Amino acid sequence: MASRQIDIDQRIWQVVMLIPPGKVSTYGDVARMAGLPGAARRVGRALRGLPGDTLIPWHRVVNAQGRIVVPGGDDARSEQRARLEGEGIHFGRGPALSLRKYRWRPG
DNA sequence: ACCGTGACTCTGC
DNA sequence: TGCAGAGCCACGG
Known part of the structure:
Protein backbone atom coordinates (compact mmCIF):
# COMPACT_ATOMS: atom_id res chain seq x y z
CA MET A 1 0.00 0.00 0.00
CA ALA A 2 1.40 3.32 -1.09
CA SER A 3 1.42 6.11 1.42
CA ARG A 4 -0.45 9.30 0.55
CA ALA A 40 6.08 25.23 -0.59
CA ARG A 41 7.96 23.56 2.24
CA ARG A 42 6.42 20.26 1.26
CA VAL A 43 7.98 20.68 -2.19
CA GLY A 44 11.41 21.19 -0.68
CA ARG A 45 10.96 18.02 1.30
CA ALA A 46 9.93 16.08 -1.81
CA LEU A 47 13.02 17.23 -3.69
CA ARG A 48 15.19 16.40 -0.69
CA GLY A 49 14.19 12.78 -1.15
CA LEU A 50 15.51 12.55 -4.69
CA PRO A 51 18.53 10.32 -5.38
CA GLY A 52 21.73 12.00 -6.48
CA ASP A 53 21.54 10.51 -9.95
CA THR A 54 17.94 11.48 -10.62
CA LEU A 55 16.88 12.72 -14.03
CA ILE A 56 14.37 15.08 -12.48
CA PRO A 57 15.52 18.71 -13.01
CA TRP A 58 15.46 19.67 -9.34
CA HIS A 59 17.94 22.45 -10.09
CA ARG A 60 15.21 24.40 -11.90
CA VAL A 61 13.42 25.08 -8.64
CA VAL A 62 14.43 28.18 -6.69
CA ASN A 63 12.77 30.24 -3.98
CA ALA A 64 10.39 33.17 -4.48
CA GLN A 65 13.32 35.57 -4.68
CA GLY A 66 15.10 33.68 -7.42
CA ARG A 67 17.78 32.51 -5.03
CA ILE A 68 19.25 29.06 -4.57
CA VAL A 69 18.39 27.64 -1.17
CA VAL A 70 19.64 24.06 -1.24
CA PRO A 71 21.38 22.61 1.82
CA GLY A 72 24.79 21.03 1.62
CA GLY A 73 26.83 24.21 1.71
CA ASP A 74 28.48 26.07 -1.14
CA ASP A 75 29.17 22.81 -2.96
CA ALA A 76 25.54 22.04 -3.69
CA ARG A 77 24.72 25.67 -4.34
CA SER A 78 27.51 26.17 -6.85
CA GLU A 79 26.52 22.98 -8.60
CA GLN A 80 22.93 24.07 -9.00
CA ARG A 81 24.02 27.45 -10.23
CA ALA A 82 26.40 25.84 -12.72
CA ARG A 83 23.61 23.65 -14.07
CA LEU A 84 21.33 26.64 -14.54
CA GLU A 85 24.03 28.71 -16.22
CA GLY A 86 24.71 25.72 -18.43
CA GLU A 87 21.13 26.04 -19.66
CA GLY A 88 21.62 29.68 -20.52
CA ILE A 89 20.38 31.26 -17.33
CA HIS A 90 22.31 34.37 -16.39
CA PHE A 91 22.60 35.27 -12.71
CA GLY A 92 24.30 38.57 -13.17
CA ARG A 93 25.92 40.25 -10.18
CA GLY A 94 23.75 39.12 -7.30
CA PRO A 95 22.97 35.67 -5.88
CA ALA A 96 19.55 35.75 -7.47
CA LEU A 97 18.44 35.14 -11.05
CA SER A 98 15.71 37.19 -12.70
CA LEU A 99 12.40 35.46 -12.20
CA ARG A 100 11.00 38.11 -14.51
CA LYS A 101 12.94 36.55 -17.36
CA TYR A 102 13.30 32.90 -16.49
CA ARG A 103 10.19 32.05 -14.52
CA TRP A 104 8.18 29.36 -16.26
CA ARG A 105 4.43 29.25 -16.15
CA PRO A 106 2.23 26.68 -17.82
CA GLY A 107 -0.43 27.79 -20.21
C1' DA B 1 0.40 15.54 22.13
C1' DC B 2 4.36 19.18 22.45
C1' DC B 3 8.22 21.15 20.33
C1' DG B 4 12.12 21.97 17.25
C1' DT B 5 13.61 22.11 12.52
C1' DG B 6 13.50 22.66 7.53
C1' DA B 7 15.46 22.81 -0.41
C1' DC B 8 9.21 28.19 1.83
C1' DT B 9 6.38 32.66 1.36
C1' DC B 10 4.21 36.97 2.52
C1' DT B 11 3.90 41.24 5.07
C1' DG B 12 5.60 45.06 7.42
C1' DC B 13 9.07 48.04 9.36
C1' DT C 1 17.79 46.14 0.86
C1' DG C 2 17.58 43.56 4.89
C1' DC C 3 15.55 41.39 8.81
C1' DA C 4 11.98 39.81 12.05
C1' DG C 5 7.20 37.70 12.61
C1' DA C 6 3.75 34.77 11.48
C1' DG C 7 1.70 31.20 8.64
C1' DC C 8 2.53 27.21 6.10
C1' DC C 9 3.10 21.46 5.62
C1' DA C 10 5.56 17.49 7.37
C1' DC C 11 8.87 14.76 10.12
C1' DG C 12 11.29 13.10 14.17
C1' DG C 13 12.48 13.04 19.19
Whole structure:
Protein backbone atom coordinates (compact mmCIF):
# COMPACT_ATOMS: atom_id res chain seq x y z
CA MET A 1 0.00 0.00 0.00
CA ALA A 2 1.40 3.32 -1.09
CA SER A 3 1.42 6.11 1.42
CA ARG A 4 -0.45 9.30 0.55
CA GLN A 5 2.72 11.30 1.09
CA ILE A 6 4.51 9.23 -1.52
CA ASP A 7 1.76 9.96 -4.03
CA ILE A 8 2.20 13.64 -3.29
CA ASP A 9 5.94 13.37 -3.87
CA GLN A 10 5.27 11.73 -7.22
CA ARG A 11 2.93 14.54 -8.21
CA ILE A 12 5.48 17.15 -7.20
CA TRP A 13 8.23 15.44 -9.18
CA GLN A 14 5.95 15.21 -12.18
CA VAL A 15 5.39 18.95 -12.07
CA VAL A 16 9.12 19.62 -11.77
CA MET A 17 9.74 17.45 -14.84
CA LEU A 18 7.53 19.79 -16.84
CA ILE A 19 9.88 22.74 -16.33
CA PRO A 20 11.74 23.21 -19.62
CA PRO A 21 15.52 23.76 -19.82
CA GLY A 22 16.50 27.39 -19.47
CA LYS A 23 13.48 28.11 -17.32
CA VAL A 24 12.86 27.89 -13.57
CA SER A 25 9.96 27.70 -11.15
CA THR A 26 9.55 28.41 -7.46
CA TYR A 27 8.69 26.09 -4.59
CA GLY A 28 5.41 27.90 -4.12
CA ASP A 29 4.44 27.64 -7.77
CA VAL A 30 5.33 23.97 -7.98
CA ALA A 31 3.21 23.35 -4.90
CA ARG A 32 0.27 25.15 -6.45
CA MET A 33 0.64 23.32 -9.76
CA ALA A 34 0.71 20.05 -7.85
CA GLY A 35 -2.57 20.97 -6.23
CA LEU A 36 -1.02 21.87 -2.89
CA PRO A 37 -1.32 25.65 -2.53
CA GLY A 38 0.73 26.98 0.36
CA ALA A 39 2.80 23.82 0.68
CA ALA A 40 6.08 25.23 -0.59
CA ARG A 41 7.96 23.56 2.24
CA ARG A 42 6.42 20.26 1.26
CA VAL A 43 7.98 20.68 -2.19
CA GLY A 44 11.41 21.19 -0.68
CA ARG A 45 10.96 18.02 1.30
CA ALA A 46 9.93 16.08 -1.81
CA LEU A 47 13.02 17.23 -3.69
CA ARG A 48 15.19 16.40 -0.69
CA GLY A 49 14.19 12.78 -1.15
CA LEU A 50 15.51 12.55 -4.69
CA PRO A 51 18.53 10.32 -5.38
CA GLY A 52 21.73 12.00 -6.48
CA ASP A 53 21.54 10.51 -9.95
CA THR A 54 17.94 11.48 -10.62
CA LEU A 55 16.88 12.72 -14.03
CA ILE A 56 14.37 15.08 -12.48
CA PRO A 57 15.52 18.71 -13.01
CA TRP A 58 15.46 19.67 -9.34
CA HIS A 59 17.94 22.45 -10.09
CA ARG A 60 15.21 24.40 -11.90
CA VAL A 61 13.42 25.08 -8.64
CA VAL A 62 14.43 28.18 -6.69
CA ASN A 63 12.77 30.24 -3.98
CA ALA A 64 10.39 33.17 -4.48
CA GLN A 65 13.32 35.57 -4.68
CA GLY A 66 15.10 33.68 -7.42
CA ARG A 67 17.78 32.51 -5.03
CA ILE A 68 19.25 29.06 -4.57
CA VAL A 69 18.39 27.64 -1.17
CA VAL A 70 19.64 24.06 -1.24
CA PRO A 71 21.38 22.61 1.82
CA GLY A 72 24.79 21.03 1.62
CA GLY A 73 26.83 24.21 1.71
CA ASP A 74 28.48 26.07 -1.14
CA ASP A 75 29.17 22.81 -2.96
CA ALA A 76 25.54 22.04 -3.69
CA ARG A 77 24.72 25.67 -4.34
CA SER A 78 27.51 26.17 -6.85
CA GLU A 79 26.52 22.98 -8.60
CA GLN A 80 22.93 24.07 -9.00
CA ARG A 81 24.02 27.45 -10.23
CA ALA A 82 26.40 25.84 -12.72
CA ARG A 83 23.61 23.65 -14.07
CA LEU A 84 21.33 26.64 -14.54
CA GLU A 85 24.03 28.71 -16.22
CA GLY A 86 24.71 25.72 -18.43
CA GLU A 87 21.13 26.04 -19.66
CA GLY A 88 21.62 29.68 -20.52
CA ILE A 89 20.38 31.26 -17.33
CA HIS A 90 22.31 34.37 -16.39
CA PHE A 91 22.60 35.27 -12.71
CA GLY A 92 24.30 38.57 -13.17
CA ARG A 93 25.92 40.25 -10.18
CA GLY A 94 23.75 39.12 -7.30
CA PRO A 95 22.97 35.67 -5.88
CA ALA A 96 19.55 35.75 -7.47
CA LEU A 97 18.44 35.14 -11.05
CA SER A 98 15.71 37.19 -12.70
CA LEU A 99 12.40 35.46 -12.20
CA ARG A 100 11.00 38.11 -14.51
CA LYS A 101 12.94 36.55 -17.36
CA TYR A 102 13.30 32.90 -16.49
CA ARG A 103 10.19 32.05 -14.52
CA TRP A 104 8.18 29.36 -16.26
CA ARG A 105 4.43 29.25 -16.15
CA PRO A 106 2.23 26.68 -17.82
CA GLY A 107 -0.43 27.79 -20.21
C1' DA B 1 0.40 15.54 22.13
C1' DC B 2 4.36 19.18 22.45
C1' DC B 3 8.22 21.15 20.33
C1' DG B 4 12.12 21.97 17.25
C1' DT B 5 13.61 22.11 12.52
C1' DG B 6 13.50 22.66 7.53
C1' DA B 7 15.46 22.81 -0.41
C1' DC B 8 9.21 28.19 1.83
C1' DT B 9 6.38 32.66 1.36
C1' DC B 10 4.21 36.97 2.52
C1' DT B 11 3.90 41.24 5.07
C1' DG B 12 5.60 45.06 7.42
C1' DC B 13 9.07 48.04 9.36
C1' DT C 1 17.79 46.14 0.86
C1' DG C 2 17.58 43.56 4.89
C1' DC C 3 15.55 41.39 8.81
C1' DA C 4 11.98 39.81 12.05
C1' DG C 5 7.20 37.70 12.61
C1' DA C 6 3.75 34.77 11.48
C1' DG C 7 1.70 31.20 8.64
C1' DC C 8 2.53 27.21 6.10
C1' DC C 9 3.10 21.46 5.62
C1' DA C 10 5.56 17.49 7.37
C1' DC C 11 8.87 14.76 10.12
C1' DG C 12 11.29 13.10 14.17
C1' DG C 13 12.48 13.04 19.19
